[in-house]
Amino acid sequence: MKATWILPDGHEISAEVPEGLNMMQAAVANNIPNVVGECGGNLSCATCHVYVDEAWAAKTGDVGDFEDPMLDVAEAERRPTSRLSCQIKMSPALDGLVLIVPQP
Amino acid sequence: MTVWTPSDDGHADLTSHDTFLNGPPHNTFARLRRDDPVHWTDYSAGQGFWSVTRHADILELNGKPDLLSSARGIRMEDQTYEEYLARRTFQETDAPDHMMTRVKVAKAFSKPVIAQFEKVIRDLCGPILDDAFAKGRFDATKEIARQLPMRMLGRIVGLPDEDLAWLVEKGDALIANTDPDFTQHVLDKMTTDEFRMMPFNSPAGAELFVYAKEMMEKKAASGDTSGILHLLLQPGPDGSVMPEHEFRNFFCLLVAAGNDTTRYSIAAGIQALCHQPELLGQIQRGEVNETMADEIIRWASPTTYFRRTATRDFDYHGKQVRAGDKVLYWFASGNRDDSAFLEPFKVDLTRNPNRHISFGQGGPHVCLGMWLARLEVRVLFEELAKRLRSIEPAGEQKFLRSNFIGGVKELPVRVTLQ
Ligand code: HEM
Ligand code: FES
Numbered sequence: 001m002k003a004t005w006i007l008p009d010g011h012e013i014s015a016e017v018p019e020g021l022n023m024m025q026a027a028v029a030n031n032i033p034n035v036v037g038e039c040g041g042n043l044s045c046a047t048c049h050v051y052v053d054e055a056w057a058a059k060t061g062d063v064g065d066f067e068d069p070m071l072d073v074a075e076a077e078r079r080p081t082s083r084l085s086c087q088i089k090m091s092p093a094l095d096g097l098v099l100i101v102p103q104p
Numbered sequence: 105m106t107v108w109t110p111s112d113d114g115h116a117d118l119t120s121h122d123t124f125l126n127g128p129p130h131n132t133f134a135r136l137r138r139d140d141p142v143h144w145t146d147y148s149a150g151q152g153f154w155s156v157t158r159h160a161d162i163l164e165l166n167g168k169p170d171l172l173s174s175a176r177g178i179r180m181e182d183q184t185y186e187e188y189l190a191r192r193t194f195q196e197t198d199a200p201d202h203m204m205t206r207v208k209v210a211k212a213f214s215k216p217v218i219a220q221f222e223k224v225i226r227d228l229c230g231p232i233l234d235d236a237f238a239k240g241r242f243d244a245t246k247e248i249a250r251q252l253p254m255r256m257l258g259r260i261v262g263l264p265d266e267d268l269a270w271l272v273e274k275g276d277a278l279i280a281n282t283d284p285d286f287t288q289h290v291l292d293k294m295t296t297d298e299f300r301m302m303p304f305n306s307p308a309g310a311e312l313f314v315y316a317k318e319m320m321e322k323k324a325a326s327g328d329t330s331g332i333l334h335l336l337l338q339p340g341p342d343g344s345v346m347p348e349h350e351f352r353n354f355f356c357l358l359v360a361a362g363n364d365t366t367r368y369s370i371a372a373g374i375q376a377l378c379h380q381p382e383l384l385g386q387i388q389r390g391e392v393n394e395t396m397a398d399e400i401i402r403w404a405s406p407t408t409y410f411r412r413t414a415t416r417d418f419d420y421h422g423k424q425v426r427a428g429d430k431v432l433y434w435f436a437s438g439n440r441d442d443s444a445f446l447e448p449f450k451v452d453l454t455r456n457p458n459r460h461i462s463f464g465q466g467g468p469h470v471c472l473g474m475w476l477a478r479l480e481v482r483v484l485f486e487e488l489a490k491r492l493r494s495i496e497p498a499g500e501q502k503f504l505r506s507n508f509i510g511g512v513k514e515l516p517v518r519v520t521l522q
Contacts, residue, residue, distance in 0.1 A: 031457075040167035042199075042468035044206055046214070066200075069207040073214040 001095040005032045006053075008103040017090045023099060024048035024086035034101050041086035043067060048085045049074035053098035057081050060088050060097070076102030108375070108501075118155060119147050119180065121282045121505045128408060128510050130449075133157050133437035142423040150182035153411070153430035154423070157437040159444035159461065161421075165412070165433065166467035172412035172431055173198050174469060179411055179508060180432060193357040194350075195469055202468060208346055209354065209472060212335035218475040224259050225480055228252065229487040237491060237519055241498050244515040245371045248484075250276075253366035256480050257358060262331020263319065274315075275363035277308035278356075283505040285513065309356055316355035317348060362473050365406040368504070368511030369481050372404030374488075375512055376451040378497045383453055387489035392453040397481040399453050402445075402460030405436040408510045410464060435461045436510055493520045 003026060004014040017026040027035035027048070039045035043066050052060050057080075063071065064087055071082050085099065108127060116129035123129055136143045136157040146152045156162055165172055175198045177183040188196065194205035211217060229252065236247035254272040263271070276286045323333060336354070339345050346354070377383050386392050392399075409432045416427045425431065438461045440448040445455075463471035471477070499516030 038463070038465045038474070039468055039470040040163065040466035042167065042169065042470075043203060044210075044468045044470050046210075066203045066207055070210060073210045075215045 001090050001092065003090065003094075003097045003099065005030075005035075005050075006098065006100045007033065008101060019090055019092065021090050022086045023050070023088045023090065023097070024084075026090065027085060027099075032101060034104055035085060037086060039086075043070055043084065043086070046070050046074040046084060049076060049102055050083060050085045051079055051081045051100040051102060052083050052088075053100060054081065056094070056097050059093055063087075074102075075104050108379070118145055118507060119149070121507050124408075124507050124510065125503055125505055127503050128405070128436045130437075130440055133434060133440065137437060137441055142421045142425070144423070147180070151430060153180060153432055154425060155409075155432050155434055157434045157441075159438035159441035159459075162433045162435065162438045162461055163466035165420075165431070166461075166464065169198055169412075169468050171415055171418065173415050174202070174412060176413035177411065177430075180409070180430070182430075193353045195357060195361075199468065204342075205346075205350070205354075206468075206472070209336055212332040213472050213476060215475040217332065217335070218260070218479055221260055221476075222479060222483060225256050225483045226487060228255050228259065229484050233484075233487055233491060237521055241516070241518045244374045244517045245367070245511075245513055248374065248488075249367045249370035249515075252370065252484060253363050253480065254359070256366075256476075257362045260331055260476060261355075261358070262323070262328065262333045267315075271359065272363075274308045274312055275359045278306050278312065278360050278363070282508075283513070285505075312356045312359055313352050316352045319355075320348065320351055358473070361471075362476070364509050364511065365473075366477050366480055368406040368509065369401050369404040369477065370484055371512045371515055372406075373400035373481065373485055374495070374517065375501065375515055376400065376403055377495050378515075378517060380451055381494070383451065384489055384492060384495065386453055387485055393482065393486065395456045395458065396453040396485060397478040398458045398460060399451060399455045400481050400485070401462045401477065402439050402455075402458060403451050405439045405460075405462050405510055407462070407464075408436040408508055409434045410469075433461075433464075435464065491521055493522050495519045 001017050001019060002014060003017045003023065004012055005027065006012050013030060013032060015026065015030045022041055024035060024037040024041055028037050035050065036047035038047045049071065060083060063083065067084050067087050070084060071078050110128070110130035111126050112123070112129035112131045114131040114135045116123045116132040136155060141156065141158045141161055143155045144152060145155060156165060174196055177188060178196055194202055232248060232251045236242050250272065254275050255268045258268045258271055336346060336351065387396060412431045414425050414427050414429045414431060418425050442448050444459060463474045496518050497516065498518040501512050502514040504511045504513045
């Protein structure tokens with residue numbers, strides 16, 4: 001399955017992401033800048049913050065109960081499409097997913 | 105010149121605080137990473153434990169809190185359930201309890217909120233550095249590293265200036281509780297169990313409890329909103345306010361967690377400057393502002409390990425770990441793993457990315473104070489570099505007597521100024 005990250009400078013990076021991997025792990029595996037994931041996907045650091053491309057926002061599901069307050073902790077401003085990417089798991093429905101990496 | 109070379113014989117006793125008097129036993133860690141990555145140690149003072157020493161393994165296991173719990177204690181020592189309940193903080197809990205507290209305090213310690221304190225921290229550094237440097241030759245741990253963390257924490261929390269020196273002293277007694285230089289109640293040498301139920305097994309913990317309660321009342325009564333304290337006391341996402349006992353515990357945890365760790369990071373950074381003279385110039389030229397704090401903190405690895413407890417049986421690298429077994433993640437070892445770092449025994453302030461695990465990265469308990477610690481270390485070394493022309497060792501360094509907090513407790517240096 002494929003995913004694309006759009007970097008703050010407009011540059012795009014696309015990669016194959018296996019089903020079940022979360023999008024923080026996928027970003028780290030592909031050296032996407034500014035997606036760090038310091039708590040290993042445990043909702044404690046917000047260093048995996050991304051904006052989901054409008055077209056994909058509905059498909060990635062709702063913000064979780066603990067994810068919501070943690071989104072206020074992220075370095076970049078929170079927007080309606082903000083998500084912690086460790087909470088989004090790759091699945092066939094998300095094949096082609098586009099994520100926007102925030103400007104720190 | 106290398107900064108420091110380990111001197112252990114490769115078979116050091118990890119349970120002995122005395123082992124660490126010569127610095128962390130890195131020859132032993134290297135052997136364990138190579139030959140025995142999940143190593144069993146018998147422990148004369150209680151149940152034995154497993155040691156995990158490879159960088160990749162620590163990251164992997166730390167990410168499985170349902171398998172390896174924080175809720176049975178996070179130190180090597182055994183605790184009865186009674187002691188656990190009396191002393192635990194949210195650091196010794198698992199999800200969802202852990203997250204309930206973490207989301208309440210996360211904002212106050214977030215990168216953007218902490219960043220607002222840069223100038224406050226810079227202003228604190230100046231006079232302390234100037235006083236120390238005026239001496240020409242001095243103990244850098246005592247005169248610099250020891251002075252700053254509690255003062256910085258005090259400013260960030262919003263405590264009165266006149267309390268800051270007292271806090272430095274209490275912070276010392278609280279966690280360096282296995283080194284006779286810092287406490288009269290040396291933990292592993294105590295025969296009575298009078299302190300067992302006290303926070304951090306220490307009378308200083310009890311005093312800090314009282315202080316926290318009084319301070320909270322005083323600030324509430326006067327409507328003082330300096331520092332981040334008022335953020336901590338605002339209703340959380342579920343509408344509830346942090347109850348007094350929880351705040352008291354949390355305050356103690358801040359003092360315990362933010363004091364020695366930052367101090368020994370600063371000390372390790374100064375130690376590195378003494379032995380790798382090129383580093384000072386790099387800082388002065390502004391080449392490493394973004395990356396130096398993480399490298400200094402990797403080099404320091406101030407908390408040598410944290411512990412978990414297995415919740416069920418599992419096999420790992422051919423070993424059978426049983427439910428109830430203690431498992432230690434040796435961050436100090438993972439930070440010297442040459443499969444994760446090029447030349448791990450060299451301080452390279454340009455290292456980037458720097459996936460060190462000094463902050464317990466990879467798990468839900470990843471250091472809450474990491475943005476504060478990084479800011480403190482960066483600002484201190486910027487201010488230090490502005491003033492110095494040279495710094496060199498001026499005597500023998502001494503390490504703390506502790507297998508849990510790794511640090512240079514005496515660091516004689518000689519400086520010349522710009
Ligand atoms: C360089 C300095 C520091 C180092 C190396 C460090 C290290 C760590 C480590 C390894 C953990 C994880 C413990 C575990 O996995 O069980 C941790 C947690 C924690 N640290 Fe730090 N720390 C530092 C500075 C600070 C500061 C300045 C503060 C506060 C002002 C702080 C507050 C905390 C708290 C509250 C936790 C518990 C978080 C939780 O359980 O969710 N630390 N720290
Ligand atoms: S990796 Fe820490 S919140 Fe996502």
